[in-house]
Amino acid sequence: MAGLEVAAIIAVGSELLTPSRRDTNSAWLTSRLNELGVEVRSRTIAPDDLLDLAAAVRGALGRVDLLILTGGLGPTADDLTREVVAGVVGRPLVQDDRVLEGIRERFARRGVEMPAVNLKQALVPAGAVVLPNGAGTAPGLWIEVGAQTLVLLPGPPRELEPMFEALVAPRIAARTGGRRLRRRVVSVTGLSESQVEQIAQPIYGPLAGGPQPITTSILATPGRIELHLSAWGSDVDAIDRTLEAAVLELGTAIGPAVFSTDDSRLEQVIAAELSRQKLQLAVAESCTGGLLMGRLTDVPGSSAWLLGGLVAYDNRIKIEALGVTDALIAAHGAVSEPVAQAMAAGVRTRFGADLAVAITGIAGPTGGTPDKPVGTVVIAIDAAVPVVRTLRFAGTRPIVRELAVAAALEMLRRSVCPGARGPAAG
Amino acid sequence: MAGLEVAAIIAVGSELLTPSRRDTNSAWLTSRLNELGVEVRSRTIAPDDLLDLAAAVRGALGRVDLLILTGGLGPTADDLTREVVAGVVGRPLVQDDRVLEGIRERFARRGVEMPAVNLKQALVPAGAVVLPNGAGTAPGLWIEVGAQTLVLLPGPPRELEPMFEALVAPRIAARTGGRRLRRRVVSVTGLSESQVEQIAQPIYGPLAGGPQPITTSILATPGRIELHLSAWGSDVDAIDRTLEAAVLELGTAIGPAVFSTDDSRLEQVIAAELSRQKLQLAVAESCTGGLLMGRLTDVPGSSAWLLGGLVAYDNRIKIEALGVTDALIAAHGAVSEPVAQAMAAGVRTRFGADLAVAITGIAGPTGGTPDKPVGTVVIAIDAAVPVVRTLRFAGTRPIVRELAVAAALEMLRRSVCPGARGPAAG
Numbered sequence: 001m002a003g004l005e006v007a008a009i010i011a012v013g014s015e016l017l018t019p020s021r022r023d024t025n026s027a028w029l030t031s032r033l034n035e036l037g038v039e040v041r042s043r044t045i046a047p048d049d050l051l052d053l054a055a056a057v058r059g060a061l062g063r064v065d066l067l068i069l070t071g072g073l074g075p076t077a078d079d080l081t082r083e084v085v086a087g088v089v090g091r092p093l094v095q096d097d098r099v100l101e102g103i104r105e106r107f108a109r110r111g112v113e114m115p116a117v118n119l120k121q122a123l124v125p126a127g128a129v130v131l132p133n134g135a136g137t138a139p140g141l142w143i144e145v146g147a148q149t150l151v152l153l154p155g156p157p158r159e160l161e162p163m164f165e166a167l168v169a170p171r172i173a174a175r176t177g178g179r180r181l182r183r184r185v186v187s188v189t190g191l192s193e194s195q196v197e198q199i200a201q202p203i204y205g206p207l208a209g210g211p212q213p214i215t216t217s218i219l220a221t222p223g224r225i226e227l228h229l230s231a232w233g234s235d236v237d238a239i240d241r242t243l244e245a246a247v248l249e250l251g252t253a254i255g256p257a258v259f260s261t262d263d264s265r266l267e268q269v270i271a272a273e274l275s276r277q278k279l280q281l282a283v284a285e286s287c288t289g290g291l292l293m294g295r296l297t298d299v300p301g302s303s304a305w306l307l308g309g310l311v312a313y314d315n316r317i318k319i320e321a322l323g324v325t326d327a328l329i330a331a332h333g334a335v336s337e338p339v340a341q342a343m344a345a346g347v348r349t350r351f352g353a354d355l356a357v358a359i360t361g362i363a364g365p366t367g368g369t370p371d372k373p374v375g376t377v378v379i380a381i382d383a384a385v386p387v388v389r390t391l392r393f394a395g396t397r398p399i400v401r402e403l404a405v406a407a408a409l410e411m412l413r414r415s416v417c418p419g420a421r422g423p424a425a426g
Numbered sequence: 427m428a429g430l431e432v433a434a435i436i437a438v439g440s441e442l443l444t445p446s447r448r449d450t451n452s453a454w455l456t457s458r459l460n461e462l463g464v465e466v467r468s469r470t471i472a473p474d475d476l477l478d479l480a481a482a483v484r485g486a487l488g489r490v491d492l493l494i495l496t497g498g499l500g501p502t503a504d505d506l507t508r509e510v511v512a513g514v515v516g517r518p519l520v521q522d523d524r525v526l527e528g529i530r531e532r533f534a535r536r537g538v539e540m541p542a543v544n545l546k547q548a549l550v551p552a553g554a555v556v557l558p559n560g561a562g563t564a565p566g567l568w569i570e571v572g573a574q575t576l577v578l579l580p581g582p583p584r585e586l587e588p589m590f591e592a593l594v595a596p597r598i599a600a601r602t603g604g605r606r607l608r609r610r611v612v613s614v615t616g617l618s619e620s621q622v623e624q625i626a627q628p629i630y631g632p633l634a635g636g637p638q639p640i641t642t643s644i645l646a647t648p649g650r651i652e653l654h655l656s657a658w659g660s661d662v663d664a665i666d667r668t669l670e671a672a673v674l675e676l677g678t679a680i681g682p683a684v685f686s687t688d689d690s691r692l693e694q695v696i697a698a699e700l701s702r703q704k705l706q707l708a709v710a711e712s713c714t715g716g717l718l719m720g721r722l723t724d725v726p727g728s729s730a731w732l733l734g735g736l737v738a739y740d741n742r743i744k745i746e747a748l749g750v751t752d753a754l755i756a757a758h759g760a761v762s763e764p765v766a767q768a769m770a771a772g773v774r775t776r777f778g779a780d781l782a783v784a785i786t787g788i789a790g791p792t793g794g795t796p797d798k799p800v801g802t803v804v805i806a807i808d809a810a811v812p813v814v815r816t817l818r819f820a821g822t823r824p825i826v827r828e829l830a831v832a833a834a835l836e837m838l839r840r841s842v843c844p845g846a847r848g849p850a851a852g
Binding site: 018019021049055056183230289293321395 | 714718
């Protein structure tokens with residue numbers, strides 16, 4: 001019996017190749033396979049077409065131990081998975097009398113005679129193990145061909161998921177040899193992807209070829225860079241130690257720009273620190289219009305450290321609700337360091353908070369001037385050590401808003417987390 | 427020049443094969459390719475691995491006219507798309523001096539010298555057309571090999587989408603046979619998926635078999651049901667007339683729960699109506715913590731009709747900043763109709779707005795009582811005709827928050843749009 005280490009998933013169905021339908025089975029199966037110690041090396045969506053599907057099956061079988069196909073096991077003319085798999089692996093389809101009896105009984109229980117089209121659901125590639133389906137007429141199939149295993153499962157998640165848990169997972173677990181995937185994430189903010197790469201590559205590069213190889217991938221989203229480290233092995237404790245050493249080394253090299261090594265988000269790190277120090281925060285937003293508050297209040301229990309916030313979209317609100325003076329706005333403009341500082345101070349005082357953050361800026365698409373183009377954002381923190389920064393972001397309105405929120409969170413982190421005040425803070 | 431009719435998409439990135447990451451580009455590209463008249467025959471996610479990626483490219487090239495690859499164009503060692511494609515199609519990689527200059531300038535504008543790793547982004551398969559990237563360092567590539575075309579685009583959507591629109595879509599449009607997919611979306615709120623299905627199926631069912639067949643699919647997201655209608659053909663005007671007739675018939679049957687037939691979002695519909703009536707809105711949020719404001723301020727130009735908002739996360743803020751009395755909170759609780767009404771009235775008066783919306787509720791995971799369980803949300807609108815509703819949502823904290831925002835937007839729509847006040851409003 002060959003070990004199952006590397007898998008591919010093919011989701012079958014032309015409807016999954018239209019913009020309005022989404023294949024959710026593949027992500028679910030990936031997660032379960034990883035937990036069982038099987039790595040997923042490719043995921044494909046193939047149409048209900050004999051030749052396209054055959055090409056996808058042949059392609060996947062070229063490179064994996066385990067191929068899971070979902071969908072295309074129904075009774076209609078465009079359900080072709082059974083036929084294509086039998087053809088590709090060279091097994092004749094034979095009628096399975098117990099499967100046929102099961103389908104007949106299912107219809108009989110509903111007081112209906114089995115339609116003739118359902119006959120084909122009782123056809124099984126010779127030598128396949130039938131996986132009974134408790135929630136539908138399409139049985140699953142487990143087919144071993146030389147060193148490779150093919151598993152066919154019905155498409156509806158409420159049929160697929162219980163069948164996988166009861167009939168497929170135990171069979172896979174018995175064949176993996178105890179190999180497991182362990183993962184760690186190093187999250188960085190305030191540096192670009194290339195800056196992180198330049199610092200990190202000399203560390204993770206050699207780890208890929210070490211005695212316990214670690215695979216690293218870099219993921220960049222607006223305002224955040226993540227280093228994903230993963231390693232396979234059967235000695236889970238040893239892998240975890242190796243990963244921990246790598247995480248420590250990367251953390252030391254990258255420095256205070258690392259904000260978490262346990263997959264925590266920036267707002268969770270800030271939340272934990274504010275709770276620990278028993279500090280209460282208030283927020284004043286202009287161009288980000290509530291998005292910063294929305295991110296902060298995503299954290300369960302945020303009412304413990306977040307008093308509230310004010311979205312001052314109109315200058316009138318800045319003046320009346322935040323106590324920013326008319327004269328200050330007239331002298332410096334609504335998007336300026338003095339106004340951002342006055343907004344932060346105003347919301348802190350009025351809400352009785354320990355510290356406050358304020359954002360004012362021009363998210364676009366209009367409203368820019370030569371002096372202050374679209375993308376200009378000023379962020380102020382009113383705390384024991386006040387900070388104010390003028391930033392300029394490139395991109396569309398949603399991007400500018402997202403980058404402004406990320407920058408405000410990063411300034412907040414550096415303001416409240418003692419270890420985070422590195423040179424990059426300036 | 428061969429016509430482009432059938433395409434495959436390969437999303438490159440090992441992180442997309444882990445449970446925590448999702449490839450959103452392929453669905454977006456499918457939609458755009460369909461609109462351009464190109465059918466998508468397969469979608470694959472391939473890892474950052476030379477052999478796996480090469481196998482995926484070879485497999486796809488066996489069956490399509492057009493292959494689009496996304497991701498893997500970055501500067502790091504695990505970005506392999508350029509190299510693999512050059513290898514599979516048998517073209518040497520050559521340095522493109524203009525690309526190199528562009529990347530150098532991009533870094534120079536940020537006052538940073540180009541890191542050595544970025545050099546490889548200037549390597550281009552011989553004969554390829556370079557597609558400049560306005561938002562990042564990775565250029566795209568358009569490569570014609572015999573009758574087939576390969577397009578390489580960077581992974582981040584904010585780079586990929588504008589590049590596709592400006593540089594790829596026109597090139598594809600010039601090469602298709604004039605067959606087009608036309609789409610319409612009927613957006614509904616305040617009804618369940620099965621309610622919509624029951625009303626709509628007798629209408630769209632027969633359309634699938636008509637002389638100009640229309641395909642309909644129903645898409646349900648929290649707070650919104652969408653009917654997607656689509657049809658293929660070369661006489662665009664005729665298809666559009668058929669679709670328009672179907673949209674009208676569905677709109678009449680479903681009634682005022684239909685909030686748009688042009689793919690507009692709920693907040694855009696509200697924005698247009700507030701602008702038309704020259705009304706100014708203020709917002710007070712508690713459990714949704716800024717998310718409603720965030721949605722409203724996503725609409726460009728929202729400062730014309732949105733004065734601002736207040737996030738009252740702490741009762742103290744409700745009392746001090748919104749003028750909700752201590753006695754009212756003590757008598758009814760912070761999550762109650764009188765308090766929601768007082769919040770709406772308070773923010774409207776203090777901000778000098780024409781109307782205001784307020785949300786207070788218990789998003790969870792904790793904070794529920796037998797009387798007011800987690801998921802209880804009260805929404806009030808203070809306007810010429812005031813409205814208040816107590817709702818109970820099931821789900822996790824993010825789901826409850828999303829449903830509360832959707833309900834508030836729907837109440838706001840019914841309050842400001844004259845045609846929307848149907849029987850479902852109660």
